[in-house]
Amino acid sequence: MAYLSKFSFKFYQIIFLILPATLLGEAADYNMSVGVTEVSREIFDLHMLIFWVCVWIGVVVFGIMFWSLWKYRKSKGAVAADFDDNFWLEIGWTVAATLILVVIAVPSTQVMVKAYDDAEGEINIMVTGHQWKWHYKYLEDDISFFSNLSTDPEQIYNKMPKGEFYLKEVDEPLVIPINKRIRFLITGNDVIHSWWVPDFAVKQDAIPGFINTAWTNVPEPGIYRGNCTELCGIRHAFMPVVVRAVEQEEYDAWVVEKVMLAEQEKLLTSKEWTTEELFERGEGFYQTNCVACHQVNGQGIPPVFPALEGSQITLNDAPRQIEILMEGVQGAAMASYAGYSEVDIAAVITYTRQAWSNGENGDGVIVTPQDIVAYKNKTEL
Amino acid sequence: MSTVVETHDHGHHGPAKGLTRWLYTTNHKDIGTLYLWFSCLMLFIGGSMAMVIRAELFQPGLQIVEPEFFNQMTTNHGLIMVFGVIMPAFVGLANWMLPMQIGAPDMALPRLNNLSFWLLPMAFGILISTLFMPEGGPNFGWTFYAPLSTTYAPSTVNYFIFSVHIMGISSILGSINIITTIFNMRAPGMTLMKMPLFVWSWLITAYLLIAVMPVLAGVVTMMLMDINFGTSFFNAGGGGDPVLFQHVFWFFGHPEVYIMILPAFGIASHIIETFSRKPIFGYTSMVYAMSSIAILSFVVWAHHMFTVGMPLAGELFFMYSTMLIAIPTGVKVFNWIATMYRGSITFETPMLFAIAFVALFTIGGFSGLMLAIVPADFQYHDTYFVVAHFHYVLVPGSLFGIIAGVYYWLPKWTGNMYDETLGQLHFWLTFISVNLTFFPMHFVGLAGMPRRYPDYALQFADFNMVISVGAFLFGITQLLLVFIVIKSIRAGKKAKPEVWEGAGELGLEWTLESPAPYHTFTVQPQVK
């Protein structure tokens, strides 16, 4: 509840200072992010230019209006003049408006052309919007992974205090090196999403069946956070973008580590797993990937998201459960998780078959990574 | 026989009694009243949805509603406000005022008029009923982008499509009626360039409606076929294109935006000239400005979709064409101010709303200009900055125009003056709360809060709280409007025929007695 009192304090502050918003704190709270890239800075300058043009037009226009309202009020005995047009005045302000627009259009076009640079990228990353997570695939290296919201659902449902990066944190951020030309190839898996990182001034729609491109070149290391900005369904607000820009050496090390981890993951598949190990690993996977829809307590949100606790599939039909995880459910929100490792899939299946009351009421069948491999082999016949 | 003769004694019929008066009416005043009350009801339904949205956004975290229901609220709020409030209210004002302003006894097609009103409750009955179905109502945003609204939509989308079809038919029939009335029933001597500006604004609006409502009908029919009959207009897998949906939708959607503002231009012009006691400045340029806005509205649609990946040339074209719209719009604002200049101004409630309309609509215009700049739009697009922009043009723009019109013509309708003190109170409360609600949206939008989010990062918390408080105040304040209107229907200082000082020379409606008799201008007046 501590944050509540903080809000009410701020609230009064704002009520009294609503217009001089500049007094409130950092510009990032009420103005566009300057960003870190060349393009984002130019866009910011452009934004401020148009803003000030509008402010000055506003000052002049509203100034004349309020002055007229004041000066020619009837209570002061103003008598209406009798004129209803003035040819040159009308031509004058039409021309003036046109000139102002030209002044704005020129720099806008220049920035535009720069943002639309189609040169080759040094690193190419395919970004795919899924309901409701991002998938990143590095074209040069054999790396690909999903990036999920990592904020604890307890925070979202106000059962625990919210962290500093509430709704702006992911389990695995996109990692890019600094001072490299990065080209993003953006597409969508199901509905239209939109990939936005304000600090790069990159916002591109992720449209199923189409590839859009965007590029950036980040000069400073740091963590940059963004959002999905095209309504994509229930969890539209819960699929943030986080990009970690690092020095080249760190990036290289990350690539090596990432490739190695993938190898290890393959080894893990052949290992003999105990129920407890699977349960533990499955719980972690479930917290990241499943709770959003099926909820922590496995009750789901019927009718859209079915309950897992007490479901005939999780209780008594392990083969069908494997099939659902691998193939998804047609026409429903359940997607295929075949892109994840065998270990993760086996673990999460085992977890949902053991958790809540399912362990007591179900047939207790454990699914191991080998079962998933067997499923894959069977279907590859 | 004798009774028949008696009822004809006074030369005209009064309205029928009871419910059938409203069900069967072909009287333009009755139908206007129906439209206005319908729109008022919808304002409160759509408004309560906004209250749900703001209550959820009062603090970060999910407190009151689940995201699924939140999406239904944003979608239905948008649809109801656009199709159920702003458009019917303007049609209601047109029904009441157009015949009286052009000296006609009624609308040209009175039975069609009845039909086009009674279609609306059906349409919205269907739309709102979906909220009570197990799968819930439409949840894909009022712009219903495919494939979220086709492949991924709840099955209630079919009701939504049907409802949009009915709304479209209603609007088209209404427009046909308005155009026919304006062209055929003007009093002798009233040439096109002598028509009141409200009539002009509606003539242009009616043409826009006839031009674009069928396109909307087309796009929802394509959706219907994609969903139920296996076509692939918007499904990439079958060779279709989701972006095509956006092009067709916005080809309807942008002219629609001007449909919702042009009649307000007309109303504001009348009010400003009345209370400045000075004829409108630059009548001719006002007409040309409205016409050019209408024409330009057909070539700017893709500025709603700068981030879909259009080629550079396309982006630049739509940026320039959008910027062009600022010119006629600017001309209108300058004209209004020039009308005030050297007038003799009083500040009754309609004038206050009209002044606020000019000022706040202009702010919405400024943010519109900013949004037109493509590179900057990459940062603004789909954030609260956009929400702030279109609420500034629709609430203190269109809605203030409507409220101003209601106050302005209310004494003519009821025969009683409204309570001026309460009117002023209503204005100031509305003015303060509207800015409290929508101005901070610019800040959160620029700072990076995307729209249609049921939950948000902590940095946006303070402003969202202010916005919510403003929204609640705005919502409650509108109850005052209903009270004032009902009070004026029941009693009040009797209004003179000209109602406002000197208005008698400004339009034919002010030559009629107050309240306007059930049948007016049965003998056409002469316009010099």
Next chain:
Amino acid sequence: MFAFGWALVPIYDVFCEITGLNGKVTGPSYLSETSQDMTVHREVLIQFMTHNNESMPWTFKSEKVQMRIKTGSQQEAMFVFENTTEKEMTGQVIPSVSPGRGAEFFHKTECFCFEQQTLAAGERIELPVRFIVDPALPKEIGSLSLGYTLFDITDQLKRNQELAKL
């Protein structure tokens, strides 16, 4: 205007084909004579991205992720399709070229995306894309990215066949 709304569909297709809007590329196309005569060839990077839409379970991969080629020369890239399920399925690949204005310079003489692919359970095939990049490709375009999205249209086909029977 209702008819016009519908006419927007073919108008849009034609418009996209001319301008390359959205990187739409449809049937096979060949080099125009003038660009065949162009002798200035340069290197350009071609990237292939494959993506399975939604829950399409097939394996769908390009053999090479990127290749550096010369404009004006016939090229070939191989793609692997594998139906990993136990039932017969039909897929359709939807191509997309980025940047969109590069689409008109990317001439495909053969592509698996021209037709639907029906694979029996467990079947695996390799199919080529044969293409020529127009020497007239503007030099600002440093690389062409070709996205291929594989859609599962089995159910849709079935439904259409049922509808056709009615």
